[in-house]
Amino acid sequence: MTLDEILKEIKVAKKIVILTHESPDGDAIGSSLAMKLVLKKLEKDADVIIPEYSRLFNFLPGIDQIKKESDIKNYDLAISLDCADLKRLAQKEYFENAKRTIVIDHHGSNHMYGDLNYVNPVSPACCEILVGVFEYFQMDITKEIGICLMTGIITDTGGFRHIGITPETFEFTAELIRKGVNIPDIYKKTLRTKTKANFLLTKKVMDRMEILEDGKVTFTYITMRDEEEVGAEPGDHEGLVDIGRDIEGVEVSIFIRQNKEENGYKVSLRSGNHVNVSDVCLMFGGGGHQRAAGGFIQGTVEQVKERILKEVRKAL
Ligand code: 5GP
Ligand code: MN
Numbered sequence: 001m002t003l004d005e006i007l008k009e010i011k012v013a014k015k016i017v018i019l020t021h022e023s024p025d026g027d028a029i030g031s032s033l034a035m036k037l038v039l040k041k042l043e044k045d046a047d048v049i050i051p052e053y054s055r056l057f058n059f060l061p062g063i064d065q066i067k068k069e070s071d072i073k074n075y076d077l078a079i080s081l082d083c084a085d086l087k088r089l090a091q092k093e094y095f096e097n098a099k100r101t102i103v104i105d106h107h108g109s110n111h112m113y114g115d116l117n118y119v120n121p122v123s124p125a126c127c128e129i130l131v132g133v134f135e136y137f138q139m140d141i142t143k144e145i146g147i148c149l150m151t152g153i154i155t156d157t158g159g160f161r162h163i164g165i166t167p168e169t170f171e172f173t174a175e176l177i178r179k180g181v182n183i184p185d186i187y188k189k190t191l192r193t194k195t196k197a198n199f200l201l202t203k204k205v206m207d208r209m210e211i212l213e214d215g216k217v218t219f220t221y222i223t224m225r226d227e228e229e230v231g232a233e234p235g236d237h238e239g240l241v242d243i244g245r246d247i248e249g250v251e252v253s254i255f256i257r258q259n260k261e262e263n264g265y266k267v268s269l270r271s272g273n274h275v276n277v278s279d280v281c282l283m284f285g286g287g288g289h290q291r292a293a294g295g296f297i298q299g300t301v302e303q304v305k306e307r308i309l310k311e312v313r314k315a316l
Contacts, residue, residue, distance in 0.1 A: 003118065011042070013075075015075045018051055019050075022264075055074070074098065101115045109287030124169060147181055154186055198238070208220050218245070218250050218254065221301050254269055265309060266296055268294045271290070275316060277289075280293065
């Protein structure tokens with residue numbers, strides 16, 4: 001069983017690094033910090049390397065121990081969490097240079113790029129997979145570990161609202177409440193707190209939003225200049241894609257965000273009931289989940305918009 005092999009790899013490794021996807025969300029950071037705390041119980045002092053993340057996550061236990069980079073070049077073991085492909089992994093050279101690699105993820109589009117891959121596309125969050133993994137390792141889930149895991153579950157399920165939530169999601173939540181984890185507090189800090197820059201970007205995004213295809217599709221965007229104007233920091237674009245999806249009758253919400261260095265736009269798609277946006281994004285080299293996916297396309301706003309719309313129309 002893969003989990004026995006994973007535990008074996010962890011036990012023999014001396015230097016371990018934990019990595020996750022770029023533009024990390026609550027599931028990415030929560031799973032990384034939870035894994036670090038569990039490894040500590042196994043007497044392994046692992047490095048979590050995440051170059052940048054939203055300051056809204058500063059409440060998480062162990063966040064101050066995150067490193068931007070490391071002097072160690074060749075780790076014995078690299079663990080990638082919540083990341084579907086190597087291309088998206090932040091600081092991927094530590095993964096590429098590690099002697100052994102493990103991937104734990106919940107994306108259906110996962111490329112299985114580790115020596116050992118534990119992928120469950122049915123799970124609503126990588127953090128929920130880790131609940132099962134840690135139980136299998138017979139590790140006690142402490143309050144601190146619980147806060148990290150709950151953060152991933154709350155953010156990836158949009159506060160228990162998205163498809164994919166399971167009986168286990170609620171059983172685990174109940175168990176954590178008994179341990180004293182304050183669920184409304186995590187909910188407030190992750191989903192209900194907006195930075196001022198995020199609010200200002202929301203105004204721009206709403207103002208520019210086009211409703212297309214007989215009201216079934218929305219399109220909106222932000223440029224790097226917009227982000228400079230509002231003083232945006234990492235993570236301040238989070239949630240902007242959800243605005244269009246919540247409009248009555250909309251099936252696909254398209255949000256694009258400029259990346260000048262790569263001369264194009266980072267694409268985010270969300271769908272309501274039936275369009276598989278992961279399949280749509282696979283058409284231009286991205287991926288994700290059925291109802292939330294992304295990718296990257298080179299070109300101007302208009303070029304990128306047309307390229308996505310072409311694929312979205314086929315899927316409507
Ligand atoms: P978001 O729109 O929040 O950036 O991403 C939504 C989902 O799509 C996430 O689960 C994320 O992992 C996935 N995703 C976003 N961008 C990419 C990408 O460029 N490639 C792949 N494979 N998945 C992506
Ligand atoms: Mn996730």
